Every structure is written in C-alpha cells, then in structure tokens.
Amino acid sequence: xxxxxxxxxxxxxxxxxxxxxxxxxxxxxxxxxxxxxxxxxxxxxxxxxxxxxxxxxxxxxxxxxxxxxxxxxxxxxxxxxxxxxxxxxxxxxxxxxxxxxxxxxxxxxxxxxxxxxxxxxxxxxxxxxxxxxx
Amino acid sequence: xxxxxxxxxxxxxxxxxxxxxxxxxxxxxxxxxxxxxxxxxxxxxxxxxxxxxxxxxxxxxxxxxxxxxxxxxxxxxxxxxxxxxxxxxxxxxxxxxxxxxxxxxxxxxxxxxxxxxxxxxxxxxxxxxxxxxxxxxxxxxxxxxxxxxxxxxxxxxxxxxxxxxxxxxxxxxxxxxxxxxx
Numbered sequence: 612x613x614x615x616x617x618x619x620x621x622x623x624x625x626x627x628x629x630x631x632x633x634x635x636x637x638x639x640x641x642x643x644x645x646x647x648x649x650x651x652x653x654x655x656x657x658x659x660x661x662x663x664x665x666x667x668x669x670x671x672x673x674x675x676x677x678x679x680x681x682x683x684x685x686x687x688x689x690x691x692x693x694x695x696x697x698x699x700x701x702x703x704x705x706x707x708x709x710x711x712x713x714x715x716x717x718x719x720x721x722x723x724x725x726x727x728x729x730x731x732x733x734x735x736x737x738x739x740x741x742x743x744x745x
Numbered sequence: 746x747x748x749x750x751x752x753x754x755x756x757x758x759x760x761x762x763x764x765x766x767x768x769x770x771x772x773x774x775x776x777x778x779x780x781x782x783x784x785x786x787x788x789x790x791x792x793x794x795x796x797x798x799x800x801x802x803x804x805x806x807x808x809x810x811x812x813x814x815x816x817x818x819x820x821x822x823x824x825x826x827x828x829x830x831x832x833x834x835x836x837x838x839x840x841x842x843x844x845x846x847x848x849x850x851x852x853x854x855x856x857x858x859x860x861x862x863x864x865x866x867x868x869x870x871x872x873x874x875x876x877x878x879x880x881x882x883x884x885x886x887x888x889x890x891x892x893x894x895x896x897x898x899x900x901x902x903x904x905x906x907x908x909x910x911x912x913x914x915x916x917x918x919x920x921x922x923x924x925x926x927x
Contacts, residue, residue: 624801637792637799639833643851654851655914663855668800668826675825680816681804682865684825690857740825 613721613744619677619710624669626661626695627703634665648699660694661704666734667691670708670727674740677710677723683743685720692736695729704729710740719744770918771847771888773881780839780876785899786831790868793821800824813867820868825860828905831872832894839876840892841911848890848913856889856910863903871899879908883920888913 631645640662643650651659667689675681697704707728714722725738790810797807805812806822813821840846841853866872873896880891894907 630799633799637796638829640829642853644854650851660854664826664829664858665800667858668802668824671825672800672802675802675804680822681802681807681824682816682818682822682867684862686859686861687825688857688859691855694854 613712613715615712615715617712619673619712619723621707621709622673624706624708625703626665626669626697626706627701628659628697628699630703631659631661631665631697634662634668638662638664640664656694656696658696658698661697663689663691663694666695666706666727667738669706670710670725670735670738671740673708673710673725674723674742678742679745683745684740685743686741687739689725689738690736691734693732693734695734706734713739767849768852768916769847769849770916771881771890771913772845775840775843775846775878776881778840778878780835782835782874782876783838784873786834786872786874788823788827788866788868788870788872790821792830793823793827793868796827796830797824800826818865818867823866823868825862827866828860828894828896828907829858831874831896832876832907832909835874835876835894840878841890849916852914852916854912854914856912857908858910859908861906861908863905866904870904872896872904883917884912886915886917888916 635641644656644660645662648659671687675684695704710723710725712721713724721742721744723740727735794808802824806816807824810820836842841848874894876892876894879893882889890911892909896905898904
C-alpha cells in the first residue's frame with residue numbers, strides 16, 4: 612500500500628571512469644570534462660566529473676524500478692547542486708539514492724522526492740518525479 | 746597542447762581548443778530564438794537497450810519487446826531520461842553549438858534538468874523537436890542559459906517537454922555595482 616511517507620528501496624551506485632565513457636557513447640554527450648582529467652583540471656574542476664544526466668539517470672532508476680514500468684514516470688526534475696567527481700581508480704564515486712513518496716494526488720499519481728548524495732553531500736537538489744500508479 | 750575532441754561536427758564541441766581563461770559573456774541576442782530540428786529522430790530498439798545498459802537499468806520493458814507489450818506499450822520503453830539523446834543530437838544544430846553564442850563548452854556544467862513526458866517514448870517513435878532559448882541571465886559570476894525542447898511525434902502530437910539550465914562558469918560580465926565574491 613503506497614501512502615505519503617512510503618520509502619522506496621534505496622540504492623548505492625558505484626560510478627567509475629568506464630561508466631562515464633559508456634554513458635558518453637550511449638548519450639552522445641562527449642564533453643571532455645567527463646573523460647579527460649587534464650582538460651577538467653585546466654578549466655578549474657577538481658578532476659573528471661560525471662555527466663549530470665548520468666547521475667539523474669541512475670537516481671531515476673530507483674523510481675522507475677519501484678513503479679514497475681519505465682513508462683509510468685511522467686515527469687522528472689532535478690537541480691545539480693554539486694559535481695560528482697570520479698577519480699581514476701576502481702573504487703570510483705559512490706552515489707547513494709533514497710526516495711520517499713511525498714504526495715498522493717487524486718489523479719492517481721505519486722510525487723516522489725529523491726535524495727542523492729556522494730560522501731554525505733547532496734549532489735541533486737529539489738529532485739522530484741511524478742509517477743502514475745498502477 | 747590543446748585537447749582533441751571527437752569530431753562531432755560542431756565547432757563548440759572542440760571549444761577546448763580555444764584559448765582558456767577568456768571567459769567572455771555569452772551573446773544575449775539569443776534569448777527567444779527557436780531552432781526547429783532539421784530532421785527527425787527515430788527511436789531505435791537497440792539504442793534504447795544500449796542506453797538502458799549504460800545506466801545499468803534492467804527494467805524488462807526497456808530491454809524486451811514482449812515485456813513491454815505485456816505492459817501495453819508498442820515496443821521497448823525508453824528510460825525516463827532517454828530523450829537526452831535527442832537533445833544532444835539536435836544540440837549540434839541548436840543555440841549551444843552556434844559559435845555566435847560564444848559559449849566555451851569546457852566551461853559548461855549542467856544546472857537543472859526536467860523531463861515532462863506526455864506519453865512514454867518507445868522504440869519506433871519518429872520524433873522531431875523545436876529548441877528555444879528561454880532566458881540567459883547572470884547568477885553571481887556565472888551565466889545561466891535556459892533552454893526548452895518541445896518534442897513531437899510523426900502525428901504532430903506532443904511527446905515531451907525538456908527544460909535545461911546550463912551554467913557557463915565564470916563568464917558573467919564584471920559589474921561595477923557588485924562586489925565580486927570569490
């Protein structure tokens with residue numbers, strides 16, 4: 612039974628350089644700051660950073676998996692509050708995502724609020740998804 | 746040595762070859778401009794699968810046609826953020842890639858993103874879009890470029906509305922009336 616306050620299963624994702632390269636290819640976003648440490652540092656970033664869209668996509672999995680149908684997600688909005696720095700090692704970055712039902716609407720939709728952190732710092736703000744319930 | 750970027754056909758995507766540190770404000774004449782896509786974008790079954798795999802999404806309806814049909818979809822269903830692919834395809838002919846905007850892509854980070862899906866996107870969809878620059882404004886020393894992309898299908902029905910805010914780091918014009926924070 613879904614109600615306001617229902618918590619979705621939280622997930623921890625590991626993000627490595629290889630994941631970013633794969634996402635470059637799948638998305639078409641080849642911005643150098645997502646794969647080239649030298650250029651990332653030259654433009655003032657601490658290291659290579661993940662695509663915001665990749666972080667958004669990973670967090671979105673928590674919602675679509677809960678919904679049981681990726682087609683049930685009707686809207687999804689995030690603000691990227693800090694970059695996800697991805698070091699050149701096997702450990703990568705650890706993205707923790709939790710989500711909670713914030714509102715149940717009369718039209719059969721649930722509004723889900725997401726929290727995404729790396730090293731306890733929020734990397735997404737105001738992250739919300741609207742899901743059509745079965 | 747300047748970095749080499751894969752040849753994506755757009756000068757802005759090789760912007761890291763530009764001299765750095767110039768940090769020039771972007772051209773605000775672009776506010777309100779609209780960019781209809783020159784072609785259609787066909788959602789391919791294998792691309793949906795490849796995108797799902799790249800984000801580690803194992804939803805059966807994104808990978809398997811029968812699983813998608815069991816949920817009432819005509820073909821595999823794209824993950825909710827899949828249309829970023831379309832956005833990037835058409836960005837190459839949109840404002841962000843126009844050298845006259847003056848954006849150095851290596852200085853860009855993503856600020857906000859929203860997807861409003863009026864219906865699920867499935868393999869076989871033939872989509873087109875109109876991108877528009879809705880606003881350009883300062884945020885401290887950065888500039889924010891707000892764009893909207895209206896996606897429609899072959900029948901002309903609305904499929905999705907994407908809104909992006911991209912941040913051009915450190916390119917806001919110096920303002921004498923404001924103390925420059927570090």
